[in-house]
Amino acid sequence: MANPTRTVVVGLPQMACGPDPKANLAKAIERIREAAARGAQIVCLQELFLGPYFCQTEDHRFFAMAEAVPGPTTTVLGELARELGVVIIASVFERRAQGLYHNTAAILDADGRYLGKYRKMHIPDDPQFLEKFYFTPGDLGFRAWQTAFGKIGVLVCWDQWYPEGARLTALAGAELLFYPTAIGWLPPEKAEYGERQQAAWETIQRSHAVANGVFVAAVNRVGFEPSTSGGIEFWGGSFVADPNGRVLAKGGQGEETLIVSCDLGQVDEVRTHWPFLRDRRIDAYDGITKRWLGD
Numbered sequence: 240m241a242n243p244t245r246t247v248v249v250g251l252p253q254m255a256c257g258p259d260p261k262a263n264l265a266k267a268i269e270r271i272r273e274a275a276a277r278g279a280q281i282v283c284l285q286e287l288f289l290g291p292y293f294c295q296t297e298d299h300r301f302f303a304m305a306e307a308v309p310g311p312t313t314t315v316l317g318e319l320a321r322e323l324g325v326v327i328i329a330s331v332f333e334r335r336a337q338g339l340y341h342n343t344a345a346i347l348d349a350d351g352r353y354l355g356k357y358r359k360m361h362i363p364d365d366p367q368f369l370e371k372f373y374f375t376p377g378d379l380g381f382r383a384w385q386t387a388f389g390k391i392g393v394l395v396c397w398d399q400w401y402p403e404g405a406r407l408t409a410l411a412g413a414e415l416l417f418y419p420t421a422i423g424w425l426p427p428e429k430a431e432y433g434e435r436q437q438a439a440w441e442t443i444q445r446s447h448a449v450a451n452g453v454f455v456a457a458v459n460r461v462g463f464e465p466s467t468s469g470g471i472e473f474w475g476g477s478f479v480a481d482p483n484g485r486v487l488a489k490g491g492q493g494e495e496t497l498i499v500s501c502d503l504g505q506v507d508e509v510r511t512h513w514p515f516l517r518d519r520r521i522d523a524y525d526g527i528t529k530r531w532l533g534d
Contacts, residue, residue: 247501249415254270255462260290281389284419287331325349328419329347339375341358358377391415413453414503415453418455437474448483449484455479476490478490
């Protein structure tokens with residue numbers, strides 16, 4: 240017997256961001272309105288959408304950009320969510336306390352209610368991705384939220400490389416994983432490594448969809464953002480993959496908004512035919528919590 244159709248429409252605005260947070264928020268609001276007008280029910284904004292990706296350098300002045308969550312931005316977007324009847328996922332630089340900051344995604348339901356937040360768990364420290372200077376690792380765990388349009392999980396950027404995060408979020412009940420992202424090419428590396436870097440980024444997330452029988456939606460920023468360390472060319476490429484790992488839609492390298500229909504009924508169908516969750520050997524995985532087993 241076929242599973243009933245449970246379609247949810249996802250909106251992914253990929254944007255270039257300037258230095259003015261108010262202008263970036265206004266652009267995001269415009270894009271959310273556009274997505275809703277085109278039928279989107281859940282709209283996910285890219286990582287740290289209120290400004291340029293400031294983590295290219297270590298500079299204390301950027302801490303002034305942080306705010307409470309819930310706070311001013313979630314209040315504005317909560318009112319917008321209620322007006323439009325859409326779920327909004329918003330990535331914000333969170334000021335938790337004096338000297339304590341997180342890279343956080345807030346989830347706002349279609350009636351405007353603040354459902355909760357996810358604090359980025361995996362914090363990178365790579366050339367021009369100097370996030371350990373700014374962000375404390377998340378301490379809220381991997382969660383799922385029942386929204387008006389389905390049960391969703393949210394992870395952030397560097398989290399997308401870790402199968403453990405996707406697995407635990409799926410085990411919490413998520414049928415659709417969202418990954419707000421800021422990833423791009425370092426100009427000196429692009430010619431040699433660029434194609435394989437982007438392919439790896441897409442492949443690992445599609446593998447999360449397959450291994451967990453879920454939809455995956457990744458939304459990335461676009462545009463070249465200069466810095467004293469050389470700048471990053473954000474590659475866009477936002478996409479949605481179904482539980483078989485098929486890419487349903489994919490963005491280019493410019494500003495655009497993807498609108499993608501996802502039949503959540505496929506989750507049960509795929510998990511029934513490919514029962515990876517059934518066949519997990521939970522009695523044999525103690526080593527996964529160890530740093531290394533080769534010593």
